[in-house]
Amino acid sequence: MFASLSTSVLFALGGLAGLVILVSGYRMTGLSDQIADRTGLGEALVGAALLGAATSMSGTVVSLTSALDGRASLAFSNGIGGIAAQTAFLAVADMIYRRANLEHAAADLANVFQAGLLLLLLTVPLMAFTAPEIAVWGIHPASIALFIIYVLGMRATARLREEPMWHPVTTPDTRADRPEDDREAEKSAYSLVLPFLALLVLMALAGWSVARIAAEISDRLELSDTVVGATMTAVLTSLPELVTTLVAVRRGALQLAVGGIIGGNTFDTLFLTLSDIGYRDGSLYHAITADDLFWLTVAMLMTAILSLGLIYRERRGIGWESTGLLVVYIGALGLQVM
Template sequence: MISELSNPWIFGLFALAGLAILVLGTRITGLADRIADRTGLGEAVIGGIVLGAATSLSGTVVSVTAAVQGAPELAFANGIGGIAAQTAFLALADVIYRKANLEHTAAEATNLFQGAVLICLLSMPLTAWLAPDFAIWQVHPVSVLLIAAYCIGAVTTKTVREEPMWEPVETSDTRADTPDEPQSRKGAVVLVGSFTLLVACLGLAGWVIAETGSELSGRFGLSQTVVGALMTAVVTSLPELVTTIAAVRRGAMQLAVGGIIGGNTFDTLFLSLSDMAYRDGSLYHAVGQDGYFWLAVGMLMTAILLIGLVLRERRGPLSIGWESLAMLVVYGGAVVLQVWTG
């Protein structure tokens, strides 16, 4: 049906779905913060697991739909490109927050832990690509291991919050996770219901992005990697941009950082689900060098973010941290290189 539409209608649907993702992402942030208070789980856990997974749903739909349609590079680049874009969004939020470096104010053991888990998860597809082409029922074993590693990391994240073996030094700029609302099971149920409905709408918008993005790639002769990494990935990552900026303005720093890292961690599951949906063998061996270029960019930006969370620099150039500046430079350079060569 979408293939029968004219170019203006395709662009219009793409833009409309992107706008829907933007608006829904704004609403989801406030609900996530309230759920964190009502359940007592805290901003870092809710941001890293619940909010991260919810705002990534539209991107999941894009990658899986692309894989089913036999477009492995679009599926891969959408997930990996989103990780790089979302990390850059965190640097943009640091620009907006003028009181201190965002990574200094959001000191939290769970964010450090999830960042380390993310690097481990990103290394697994790279290992699969470098290893011999192997699949069981057209699914590479790494896809199963990715899901298992993610689940273990999610469970351990809760343990790290409840029984931390490391605590940050508090300063006048440190923002603690202080609940704005009392814990209430009944109130939490209502919030979770509203949250679930909005997430379903995000999934529908993601499907529209996948269909229109794939069609634009074919009509204009763009590579699937360029469309995935620089178009669908950025548009489906808009909830992360909105939720991060909204969380910073609400003073929920752990939610802002945790939402980005958690969303990136969840995004690695795009690859597992896409590999299972792709029926022509291992997804990891159907992707070219350009796709793994963005994987390397995502790993580098995550490592820089972790360094910033450990060093906790209060001030830096342009009133942001050096790590934020470095992340923006890395992402900007990667975009220029991709456009230049793609």
């Protein structure tokens, strides 16, 4: 379908798909905030579970489509590269939110727990890569472990929401999660679900287009799938996380902003499960390259920095964690393209 198109047209179509992803993500933020208020689940949990998973839809389709095409590196680096890019977006949001340090103001136990869960999930593919190759019906046990840990982690997050064992210290800069008091509050949660699902389908179609375009560009320009996946498709499909984070910060839904990024990153680890199922030439984790593993370690490092920032809660200005996130991510991009 895309093979007959010129390179310039491919880039234009890729930009159009990115625009669709961007606009859909923008609309999803407002719907998610309203759903959080109507259901009483809270911004952090809805951001981690609903918004995080929904805005990852286009990336999910890119990784699965790439795996079905036998492009293990593109499938892997798209998911892991997206985690790194989305974590860097929090640093951008911290720069925009000038009242206080974002991680300080958005203090929430669910977000701290989700960051720890994400670190745990990221160690699983690393262990799979270094362990002997095992595959049952072409699926590595690590892929099953990722899914089980994710489900148990989300259940634990919901329990923490209901029965927290500790609370962050409240300061004048802490922004609590409070339902909005306006005419939108009259809407039921069910009336918000249908447009949310429609946007989800639209993002899936855009993600499929991005996967096909990226594969064609990679072949045509003789670029490695790792470079295309970690820099092009990862950033393009991460645009919803960028716009939803910035919009959530502007709306004052700080827990939703931070939870959306961390929850989206947590959900993105399931890209690997789907990709391993779709990759039919054996274990996905033993078909990737050292360059792919590089982005895995970058994502782990950035998640560790973010976790420490959430716990330390520097109060004023752009936090040291935001500076660290940008330095690590920009440095990784520089090393990748060298």
